[in-house]
Amino acid sequence: MRSTEAGNGRQGAGGPGNRVTIAEVAERAGVSTATVSRVLSGRGQTSAEMQRRVRRAADELGYRVNSIARALRNSRTDTVGMVVPSITNPFFTSLVESVEHALGREGKELFLCDAQSDPEVEARRLASLVARNVDGIIVSPSHGTASGAAVQETADRLPLVQLDRFVGGTDTDWVGVDDIAAMRQVIDHLHDGGARSAAFVGSQLTNSSTEQRLAGFRRRAAERDLTVLEDWVLLGDYTVEFGEAAVARLARMDALPDAIVCADDLIALGVTRACRAHGIDVPGRVQVTGFDNIEFARLGEPALTTVDQPRDRIATEAVRLLAAAASAAADGGERGPCAHIALIPSLVVRDSTRAPAPRERPTDH
Amino acid sequence: MRSTEAGNGRQGAGGPGNRVTIAEVAERAGVSTATVSRVLSGRGQTSAEMQRRVRRAADELGYRVNSIARALRNSRTDTVGMVVPSITNPFFTSLVESVEHALGREGKELFLCDAQSDPEVEARRLASLVARNVDGIIVSPSHGTASGAAVQETADRLPLVQLDRFVGGTDTDWVGVDDIAAMRQVIDHLHDGGARSAAFVGSQLTNSSTEQRLAGFRRRAAERDLTVLEDWVLLGDYTVEFGEAAVARLARMDALPDAIVCADDLIALGVTRACRAHGIDVPGRVQVTGFDNIEFARLGEPALTTVDQPRDRIATEAVRLLAAAASAAADGGERGPCAHIALIPSLVVRDSTRAPAPRERPTDH
């Protein structure tokens, strides 16, 4: 009998249904299960001799901890659940990547779920994460109101932080970007490039991102005296297709705006594509901006000017908040007030907008 | 005391650490825990009266099953694990979406992990899925050889099916597409469009997809007398950046091929973009093809001709195989021979290739 397990594809210890338990390891090592547990989980004091014997026995038997049993005992799974509105949206997958990295640093794993942009699916996913005793939940709610009940109910049971989007009427931690500030940068940049009127293309106002971005857009446009016709505010969903449809509609109107501000990059990609199809020069005739800075943003023709979300920072803060909430809950406490962290994003200027018209500046003396 | 839970954000039953157990429900209902279990899990016979009383008590207390405990008892979690090489690759996310749908029909959930294109991370993810007692694993191995040990070791412990890619030297079920047949279609189409020479741009030969696709490319190119200079086979990785770099290299050579066949759409997107940058007309001077038919394929300039993978079908077959393996393992059996299912993909013709030159055809009489 050899101590190595891999290789020939069907060996003794393998095969489903006969997993080695701590008791078998204990027997083989001639010690108690408690000692095995202490050695293998690294808690408590053990002699070097015991360590050797236990590890050896465990290796020989091919022992693997059963984290289900461990979780039942510890009521802690070292697993965090994450729910995103749509796993096919590149922004969310890159956010997931950042969260995974942040969690990895804490020795935790991620259990990712896709809400398929449907609050009901989302509610089921949240419930099943709760049932599986994840240590905390990170959620980007798919709907600005309909997601409320499920999110709040989940937050009442375990640490939860909302990411990027948030849902009204809930009382939980949140980390995201300051959409108002982002739109200020966008509008100012467009204005510097000569735009005096602008359209807005976003999703329906069923999530906080669009709401905030539209609000920010309106406010700053007014401040900079940009013309915004009501017909130029087009709301659909976060897809390339809708971006294309929006341009088709704009093209049928009497006047074209100087700029089209999009609530995310997918829409913006659709917009630039459709502009090309309609023979509308970007940025010559119309400037276009996106939001999120997904990987494909630079692939648009022309490459998209967009708002870069500080994903790593967002993820780090979220994980930190989760850990704080978990330890607060552990030593008994009432949950304190919720944190709302709004990070300031930065504008990434590419070819879909015009370079700012040169303005008089004080020269270096 | 009310029976509703949601609403004010901090109510009695809520808060971490005090979950309702089946024993409390039993007490309130004035029955045994066994009866509660029978009612709530729907197994075994129970009178209507009991059902009512138990459910009522459960509702009032806000009981939720603890699936950790249930899993420990049942040694079944109704959860399937999935590991993909890179969660930021749109092909894999859409595959994940298909798998989720297929699993949803079986009442199972998905636990998704990202291997970050690193066999070591992949091995850790696999191990932790095993430790968490998932009922089965779906994996697209990140490396054609280095992933072998971990994949095989996992497969020895529980039902596992490889998806899309597979790793050499393993003995597990596999579902994917017939890359050789796919390349036959690609080459024939390019030839019909007048191409007489072709380059190939793919990742390093560290995964089965590229290996197979290059092999299929070479074979069919030879059969159709397409010229393939050795310098025209460029291997890097599955990224837009590499596609761009490949064109830069090709552009420095003496002769340009009539066509560039890419091993996936990300590369192809990079290739078309770089061609534009280098002033190489697509498809006028060079035809370009991709592979996978990701959503962004149609957004290239020009839109990409590519090979469409039948994701839903792949996912369905994978889930079926997993279920079969699970039930085979349940009634004790040795695992039977492995299934290798290669589906035939279809070519999606768009603007990055030329329409076939009109050929003589028998006219309808």
Next chain:
DNA sequence: CTGAAAGCGCTAACAA
């Protein structure tokens, strides 16, 4: 049809 009780695999008091 219902209840009592054993135990899934692991860990943490408490004893020795």
Next chain:
DNA sequence: TTGTTAGCGCTTTCAG
């Protein structure tokens, strides 16, 4: 330092 033992919350024989 090590062993003994009592559960974590659930399901499921086996009696009644």
